[in-house]
Amino acid sequence: MENNLIQIDFLETPTDNSNTIAGLKNLWKKVLHLISNREKHFNKVWETGTEEEIFAELVFCLFTPQSKAVSCWEAVSKLAEKDMIFNSKEENIAELIKKVRFRKNKAKYLVEARKTFITDGKINIKERLKLFKDICELRKWLAENVKGMGYKEAGHFLRNIGIGKDLAILDRHILKNLKIYRAIKETPLTLNVKTYLETEKQMQHFSKNIGIPMSHLDMLFWCKNTGGIFK
Numbered sequence: 001m002e003n004n005l006i007q008i009d010f011l012e013t014p015t016d017n018s019n020t021i022a023g024l025k026n027l028w029k030k031v032l033h034l035i036s037n038r039e040k041h042f043n044k045v046w047e048t049g050t051e052e053e054i055f056a057e058l059v060f061c062l063f064t065p066q067s068k069a070v071s072c073w074e075a076v077s078k079l080a081e082k083d084m085i086f087n088s089k090e091e092n093i094a095e096l097i098k099k100v101r102f103r104k105n106k107a108k109y110l111v112e113a114r115k116t117f118i119t120d121g122k123i124n125i126k127e128r129l130k131l132f133k134d135i136c137e138l139r140k141w142l143a144e145n146v147k148g149m150g151y152k153e154a155g156h157f158l159r160n161i162g163i164g165k166d167l168a169i170l171d172r173h174i175l176k177n178l179k180i181y182r183a184i185k186e187t188p189l190t191l192n193v194k195t196y197l198e199t200e201k202q203m204q205h206f207s208k209n210i211g212i213p214m215s216h217l218d219m220l221f222w223c224k225n226t227g228g229i230f231k
Contacts (some may be wrong), residue, residue, distance in 0.1 A: 019180055021210055028212055028220055031209045034229050039162075042231075046162035051123040052085040054161055056080060058125065059231075061157040063100045069230050070136075086114060086123065090132045108149030116146060127141075130155050135164055151196045160231050162229060165215035168200035177221040 028035075045053060062230050065070035075097040079085045084093060086111045094107035107155035117125040135158065143153035149157070152171060158164025168174070170191060176182045178199070183206035188195045223229050 013105065021181060024181065024224075025180070025210065025212070025219070027224060031220070031223055031229065032216075034223075038219060038229055038231070039165075039215060042160055043162040049126075049161065051126050052086070053126065054129075055117060055123055055125045056085060057160045058113060058117075058149075058157050059085060061145075061153045061160065062113065063097070063106050064156065065102075065148075065153065067101045069101075073231070075100050085110070086118075106148065109146075112147045129163075135167065139164070139167060143193050152191070159215065159218070162202050165213070166204065167192065168196075168203045168214065170196060170199055170203075171219050173225055174203075174218060174221055175199070175222070178206070181206065 045057065049057075059079070060072055060076045063075060076085070078096055079093065081086075082088075082096070083097065085116050090104070090107045090111050093110055094104045097103045097107065112133055114123075117123055117128060129138060132141065139151060139154045140159060142149055142157065143151050146154070155164055155167035156169045158167060159169060161224055175184070175187045179187050184199060188199060191199070203217070204214060207217055212220065219229050
C-alpha cells in the first residue's frame with residue numbers, strides 16, 4: 001500500500017498566529033493544495049478502490065483509537081503484504097501489530113468485521129455501503145454493527161473513502177482546536193451520541209462561518225498540530 005503521509009515544514013518557522021481565525025485561514029491557504037490532493041486520494045478510494053482496499057481502510061480506523069495513525073497504517077500495510085487481513089487468526093494478527101495499542105482487542109475487532117462484511121467467502125463491504133442513501137444513517141449503522149467502531153471511527157472511515165466529507169471526526173485534538181477557536185464553549189466531558197452530534201453541529205456551523213469546508217478542517221487541525229497531512 002502507498003505511503004499516505006505528506007510531510008511539510010512550514011510549522012518550523014510560523015509567520016502568523018495560527019491560534020486566531022485569521023491565522024487559521026492563512027494556514028489553510030498555505031496547505032490548500034496538499035489538502036486538495038489528499039481529498040482527491042480519498043475520492044479515488046471510493047471511485048476505483050477494490051472491496052479489499054475499502055475494508056483495509058475500515059481496519060485502519062478500527063486500529064486508530066489511542067494509537068498513532070502512522071503506526072496503524074503501517075500495521076495495516078504489513079497485514080496486507082502478508083495476506084493476513086482476510087486469512088489469519090486473531091492471535092497471529094495481534095502478534096504482527098505490536099505498535100498498535102490494545103492490539104489483542106483490535107485484532108478481535110478485525111476478525112469480527114470480517115464476519116460482518118464477508119458473505120459466502122467474498123468480501124462485500126462496498127456493496128453493503130451503497131445500500132445506504134443517507135450518510136448519517138450509514139455512520140449510525142456502522143457504529144451500531146461494527147464492534148470497536150463508534151461515531152468518530154465511523155466518520156473517519158467514511159471520510160477516508162471519500163463519502164463522509166461533512167462529518168466530524170471528533171477526537172481530543174479536534175476538540176482542543178474547536179475550543180481554541182471558540183467553535184465550542186467547553187470541551188465535552190464525555191462524547192456519547194447526543195453530545196457527539198451536538199458538537200458536530202457546532203463544528204459544521206463554525207466551518208460555514210469561516211468558509212473552510214468540514215472536509216478540510218480535520219486535516220488542517222492535524223497539520224497545525226503535527227506538521228503533516230495524513231488520513
